[in-house]
Amino acid sequence: MIELSADQEALQALGRALKQEADGKALRRDLLKELKKPLAPAIAEIKSGLMSIGSGGLPSEGEPLRASVGRKIRAEAKLSGFGTGVRVKARRTPAVRGFANAPKRLNSRKGWRHRVYGRDVWVQQVGKPGYFDDPLRGRKAQFRTAVLQAMNDMAARIAANAKKG
Numbered sequence: 001m002i003e004l005s006a007d008q009e010a011l012q013a014l015g016r017a018l019k020q021e022a023d024g025k026a027l028r029r030d031l032l033k034e035l036k037k038p039l040a041p042a043i044a045e046i047k048s049g050l051m052s053i054g055s056g057g058l059p060s061e062g063e064p065l066r067a068s069v070g071r072k073i074r075a076e077a078k079l080s081g082f083g084t085g086v087r088v089k090a091r092r093t094p095a096v097r098g099f100a101n102a103p104k105r106l107n108s109r110k111g112w113r114h115r116v117y118g119r120d121v122w123v124q125q126v127g128k129p130g131y132f133d134d135p136l137r138g139r140k141a142q143f144r145t146a147v148l149q150a151m152n153d154m155a156a157r158i159a160a161n162a163k164k165g
Contacts, residue, residue: 008084014151015079017158028079031154035086036075038146042135043088046073049131053106068096069103073132086147088136107132 018028047070055066072091078084090103099105105112106127113122 011084011147011151012080014154015084018079018154023161027154027157031079031150032077034150034153035077035147037150038143039075039086039088042139043073043075045135046088046132049128049135050106053128053131063096065093065096065099065102068093069106072103086143088132090132103132 014031015028018024018031050070050073051066053066055064069090072093074089074091075086076089077086092100093102094100096102101112107129108127109129111124111126113124115122
């Protein structure tokens, strides 16, 4: 998980101001949507990188690992409390072949060890290191600018609503 924050206090203050507005829920929903919007191309690139990981194993019952991990990758935005900001998160996948840390292990340069099916042999396996981190690293400045722009736009919208009322 890579976290980016653009002045958390300012974002929290904006969240508090939204609560005081008459149409605060709609404004808050719009702000959260705008905060997550710049992450969409990076998430698409992350999912593409994930799906490009080779699948050389035997066919198994149940959902494919890459597809289930890809479905768990999403953008999150918080306007209050601990972890205020915008982030891309890959949730754990406990139900997929008992591989709860699949998003983390597939991204790890170290990989993971597992037992070979039906035998008492252990092997080291590596997914695609950097499939998750690399698309986000080069875009930090772009994300920060987009978050600040969304905050400024929402502050202007609140000010415009205050002038009307």
